[in-house]
Amino acid sequence: MGRLLLICEDVLNLEADALVCPAHKHLIRGRGLSAQIYDRAGDDLVSECSQLPECLVGEARMSGAPNLRVQHLIHTVTPQWSSGDQWGVQGVAQLRACYDSVLALARAQGLHRVVFPALGAGTNRFPHEIAAHQGLAALRAAKDVFAELTVCLHSQEALATWRQVDARFYANGASKP
Numbered sequence: 024m025g026r027l028l029l030i031c032e033d034v035l036n037l038e039a040d041a042l043v044c045p046a047h048k049h050l051i052r053g054r055g056l057s058a059q060i061y062d063r064a065g066d067d068l069v070s071e072c073s074q075l076p077e078c079l080v081g082e083a084r085m086s087g088a089p090n091l092r093v094q095h096l097i098h099t100v101t102p103q104w105s106s107g108d109q110w111g112v113q114g115v116a117q118l119r120a121c122y123d124s125v126l127a128l129a130r131a132q133g134l135h136r137v138v139f140p141a142l143g144a145g146t147n148r149f150p151h152e153i154a155a156h157q158g159l160a161a162l163r164a165a166k167d168v169f170a171e172l173t174v175c176l177h178s179q180e181a182l183a184t185w186r187q188v189d190a191r192f193y194a195n196g197a198s199k200p
Contacts, residue, residue, distance in 0.1 A: 025166040031182040034175040038092045040134040043125050046098035055146040064089045081120030083128045097125050101143040118143045122161035135170040151181050155188035
């Protein structure tokens, strides 16, 4: 049985088989965490990603992870939050597709430990409550296929929100490290 962890640390200091990178569709340096990853990984990542096919919203692509503490990066393009307007439902479905695509790719590659940021909740501005619900639903459905799935949040406030969502919708909650 796999473990699901919710933590608040510097995601770039974690060790795992793969780190999920919020991506630009052309797999170039984006904003937020994407920028931090590309800055640390350097030109080797830029070169490798330039050879990969375009990645549409909800899809996933894998690359190496030079200069990082993980072996692979799994890039996924998250949707932009539209403030719950008429396109909001589509964005929520696309966010769930990001998690599902990453998990399917990780499973197909035989990965055992994957670290996720709060997909969509950074520069794309999904509320953490919505991001947590979509992320936890996907991760809980797949956790027994992996040894460890970790969601690394950027603040204690975000961590508290994810734990509240987990406790409310999933009786036993995520493990604490």
